[in-house]
Amino acid sequence: MSSIVLQAKEISKFFHDPFDIQVLKKISFVIERGEFTSIIGKSGCGKSTLLYILSTMDTDYEGDLLIDGQVMRGKKESELARVRNGKIGFVFQFHYLLNEFSVLKNVMLPGLKLNQLSSAEVEHNAYEKLKILGIQDEALKMPNQLSGGQKQRVAIARALINSPLIVMGDEPTGNLDKKNTEIVFEIFKELAEEFGQSLLIVTHDNEFAERTHRIIEMEDGMIIRS
Amino acid sequence: MRIGLIISISKALLMARWKQTLVAAVGVTFSITMFITLLSFMTGLNNLLDGLILNRTPHVHIYEEMHPSEKQPINYSADGQGHNFISSIKPKNELLDIRNSTAIMKSLKDDSRVLGVSPKVNVQVFYNVGAVDLNGVLNGIDAVEENRLFSFSEYVVEGNYQDLKNVPNSIILGKGAAEQILANVGDNIQITTSKGQRVQLKVVGYFQSGLQDIDKVQSYVSMATAQKLLGESNSYMTDIQVKLLDINEAPEVAKEYRQIYDVEAVDIQTANAQFETGTAIRTLISYAVGITLLIVSGFGIYNILNMMIYEKMDTIAILKATGFSGKDVKRVFIMIALTIGIFGGLFGLFFGFLISSGIDQIPFKTDALPTIKTYPINYDPRYYLIGGIFSVITTYYAGYFPSRKASKVDPVVIIRGK
Ligand SMILES: Nc1ncnc2c1ncn2[C@@H]1O[C@H](COP(=O)(O)OP(=O)(O)OP(=O)(O)O)[C@@H](O)[C@H]1O
Ligand SMILES: [Mg+2]
Numbered sequence: 001m002s003s004i005v006l007q008a009k010e011i012s013k014f015f016h017d018p019f020d021i022q023v024l025k026k027i028s029f030v031i032e033r034g035e036f037t038s039i040i041g042k043s044g045c046g047k048s049t050l051l052y053i054l055s056t057m058d059t060d061y062e063g064d065l066l067i068d069g070q071v072m073r074g075k076k077e078s079e080l081a082r083v084r085n086g087k088i089g090f091v092f093q094f095h096y097l098l099n100e101f102s103v104l105k106n107v108m109l110p111g112l113k114l115n116q117l118s119s120a121e122v123e124h125n126a127y128e129k130l131k132i133l134g135i136q137d138e139a140l141k142m143p144n145q146l147s148g149g150q151k152q153r154v155a156i157a158r159a160l161i162n163s164p165l166i167v168m169g170d171e172p173t174g175n176l177d178k179k180n181t182e183i184v185f186e187i188f189k190e191l192a193e194e195f196g197q198s199l200l201i202v203t204h205d206n207e208f209a210e211r212t213h214r215i216i217e218m219e220d221g222m223i224i225r226s
Numbered sequence: 227m228r229i230g231l232i233i234s235i236s237k238a239l240l241m242a243r244w245k246q247t248l249v250a251a252v253g254v255t256f257s258i259t260m261f262i263t264l265l266s267f268m269t270g271l272n273n274l275l276d277g278l279i280l281n282r283t284p285h286v287h288i289y290e291e292m293h294p295s296e297k298q299p300i301n302y303s304a305d306g307q308g309h310n311f312i313s314s315i316k317p318k319n320e321l322l323d324i325r326n327s328t329a330i331m332k333s334l335k336d337d338s339r340v341l342g343v344s345p346k347v348n349v350q351v352f353y354n355v356g357a358v359d360l361n362g363v364l365n366g367i368d369a370v371e372e373n374r375l376f377s378f379s380e381y382v383v384e385g386n387y388q389d390l391k392n393v394p395n396s397i398i399l400g401k402g403a404a405e406q407i408l409a410n411v412g413d414n415i416q417i418t419t420s421k422g423q424r425v426q427l428k429v430v431g432y433f434q435s436g437l438q439d440i441d442k443v444q445s446y447v448s449m450a451t452a453q454k455l456l457g458e459s460n461s462y463m464t465d466i467q468v469k470l471l472d473i474n475e476a477p478e479v480a481k482e483y484r485q486i487y488d489v490e491a492v493d494i495q496t497a498n499a500q501f502e503t504g505t506a507i508r509t510l511i512s513y514a515v516g517i518t519l520l521i522v523s524g525f526g527i528y529n530i531l532n533m534m535i536y537e538k539m540d541t542i543a544i545l546k547a548t549g550f551s552g553k554d555v556k557r558v559f560i561m562i563a564l565t566i567g568i569f570g571g572l573f574g575l576f577f578g579f580l581i582s583s584g585i586d587q588i589p590f591k592t593d594a595l596p597t598i599k600t601y602p603i604n605y606d607p608r609y610y611l612i613g614g615i616f617s618v619i620t621t622y623y624a625g626y627f628p629s630r631k632a633s634k635v636d637p638v639v640i641i642r643g644k
Contacts, residue, residue: 052641057638082549086549090547096547096641098238100238113549113550
């Protein structure tokens with residue numbers, strides 16, 4: 001089994017509106033199993049754009065993306081949805097929980113969608129993930145009854161529910177205070193070191209980045225350090 | 227993909243906006259209620275009005291018509307080849323008798339398509355009221371057959387129709403005629419036949435058809451009485467009324483009888499074409515109104531779903547980001563639409579039934595319709611089926627376009643927008 005979970009091959013991205021502009025310029029890199037990687041760079045250098053492509057949500061790019069050895073180009077929308085569902089966990093800057101569902105159900109939904117385990121097993125797993133994140137007591141609350149830091153931890157639990165190959169985060173601590181940032185960082189570190197979880201986290205926080213295993217630095221749509 | 231998951235997501239979205247969804251469902255309920263009520267009432271009324279005429283109309287009516295003599299004397303002339311317009315030979319009186327009626331009656335009764343036959347003798351008379359003579363028509367009938375085939379007794383509002391057979395020289399007077407003559411049940415009245423003969427008849431009941439013009443003129447006597455009034459034998463009859471097992475065979479049967487027996491034979495469809503047209507148009511209007519209401523409520527659902535999709539963009543984006551496909555999202559919104567449609571529709575059917583049974587209880591008494599006590603309602607399950615199917619179809623289409631829009635939501639655009 002290959003230890004490469006994600007590979008970007010000369011990925012370029014253009015925007016055409018309001019004028020033609022190349023945001024990503026032949027980005028190539030490899031993420032290995034268990035790596036805790038951070039991406040840094042000035043605002044507007046293309047970090048989020050890259051992450052949307054890597055997460056298969058944006059399909060309008062040049063170059064190739066391989067996840068788990070499979071080429072993503074040419075896959076149908078429903079096949080990509082399945083890749084996102086089973087192999088990628090995504091954490092956003094804004095927690096983005098579904099307010100219609102309880103914390104527990106929020107965590108369970110991607111697991112139910114994957115449809116490989118019974119709902120009782122999915123529920124059990126969801127409790128396990130919430131426990132890792134130290135919020136199992138909040139399971140039956142509604143998202144709007146939680147603090148910002150707690151919500152972000154629920155979002156991380158949701159990203160983990162299907163034991164993904166890689167967890168991606170776009171400034172997941174961008175909205176958190178010092179203390180909560182520290183908690184989230186410790187969780188990521190524990191996931192990487194104890195559970196061998198691959199992580200690719202975009203951040204503005206250099207101090208945060210310094211403590212990850214590897215830093216990819218971008219400037220003007222190119223990688224200048226990795 | 228488990229259907230249960232789709233349902234639970236749909237339910238959550240529904241509950242989050244339960245007031246709007248309730249309004250949408252009430253719209254469907256209202257339109258289905260109206261649809262059912264309208265059709266039940268309208269077709270009930272239709273059936274009543276048709277029954278008024280059609281139940282009492284023979285499916286095939288056999289009679290002899292007065293024809294002017296086809297061969298006028300001038301036709302016999304050798305040089306009558308060019309134009310001639312002289313028609314001096316008038317119809318003879320006894321032409322109204324159906325010739326060979328006994329044999330025809332017998333062979334009709336043996337016909338397997340025939341439910342029954344009822345003969346009739348038509349007599350033109352005058353009702354004598356003091357010095358005044360009123361026009362009248364006596365129908366000599368076989369009371370028992372007439373009742374079996376054409377529900378005669380339902381229209382005899384006073385007295386017993388069987389007295390016509392049991393009491394000699396008896397008459398059941400048309401209600402309108404009775405009022406003009408001032409005759410009560412048990413009285414004797416006097417009539418004059420067209421041949422000038424005066425006869426006393428005993429009133430044993432009133433007859434009311436609901437059609438004023440008929441009730442003023444028509445009365446009923448027994449066959450034997452009518453034949454006696456005319457001084458004819460007991461095989462004399464002017465009309466034979468045939469009721470078939472299947473009304474749709476009437477035109478064919480009538481045509482056949484015309485050829486075999488050389489008589490006039492008219493089928494019910496030809497005789498009452500205007501009723502079918504009226505019925506069809508009334509039913510069409512009811513459908514049009516019901517379906518219009520449904521379509522309007524469909525737009526209501528369309529609006530609510532569109533609004534819901536705008537409000538739930540984030541939810542849709544997250545569902546997609548976490549691995550739900552466009553198809554799953556579409557199913558969720560279709561499910562919401564169908565839920566509104568099915569529940570709204572079911573309640574609509576229920577309320578429709580309730581309201582129509584309510585109308586069914588409202589007293590509706592009119593002199594014109596002696597057999598009717600309350601407003602007529604037709605509980606045909608077909609309308610419930612159509613209403614149910616239509617509510618599901620309209621809500622499906624109302625949900626189809628919004629849900630397609632939802633399935634195309636691009637999560638990147640939404641997430642970037644934050
Ligand atoms: N839909 C779009 N159309 C046109 N240009 C876009 C679009 N989305 C992003 N851009 C441009 O692409 C560039 C990269 O944007 P991106 O969001 O990837 O930056 P970023 O590195 O994530 O910045 P930040 O750190 O502020 O989040 C920016 O210059 C932005 O203006
Ligand atoms: Mg960004």
